[in-house]
């Protein structure tokens with residue numbers, strides 16, 4: 611059993627430790643990081659998962675969404691997503707994403723991208739961006755650039771670079 615909550619400032623140290631453990635120091639070198647630097651995640655779409663009771667209560671997962679412009683269409687980048695190794699495979703990751711994608715749709719967001727493993731993210735409706743259609747601000751394996759529409763037809767308008775929103 612686990613509970614999903616909105617991220618709060620006091621969760622920051624546990625989230626950093628989870629991301630370091632899950633991705634290692636290389637996480638800052640990724641192309642997706644170029645869209646995070648100088649950008650701010652959307653507070654209503656930042657989540658943590660907790661497991662346990664009382665003194666045993668532990669942060670076991672984290673998910674963040676960032677505002678980005680997806681080939682001209684205002685949307686979101688999903689990630690990082692991480693779950694503590696001890697409870698991977700119990701649905702925490704999928705449930706964090708389902709919650710986030712539902713809330714994002716309710717907020718009026720129409721399109722989401724991410725860089726990740728298609729075999730996993732297909733479970734929450736992501737599919738591959740056709741090669742050459744969108745470009746990231748750095749090298750990315752084209753098979754790992756994925757999208758999910760929250761509003762049918764939104765992807766049809768998306769062509770070109772993925773950028774940060776203008777400040």
Ligand SMILES: CC(C)(COP(=O)(O)OP(=O)(O)OC[C@H]1O[C@@H](n2cnc3c(N)ncnc32)[C@H](O)[C@@H]1OP(=O)(O)O)[C@@H](O)C(=O)NCCC(=O)NCCS
Pocket residue numbers: 632633691692693694697698699700701702703704705725726727729730
């Ligand atoms: C990827 C990650 C977030 C998944 O979280 P999780 O809570 O274990 O995932 P869930 O329990 O919700 O989903 C598990 C299912 O996804 C599958 N799965 C997990 N990672 C997968 C992957 N990389 N490729 C394909 N399937 C994957 C599992 O086999 C399982 O399938 P099943 O339901 O058919 O048994 C977690 O493994 C993690 O933190 N990994 C390290 C960080 C990372 O790689 N994050 C993603 C960055 S792109």
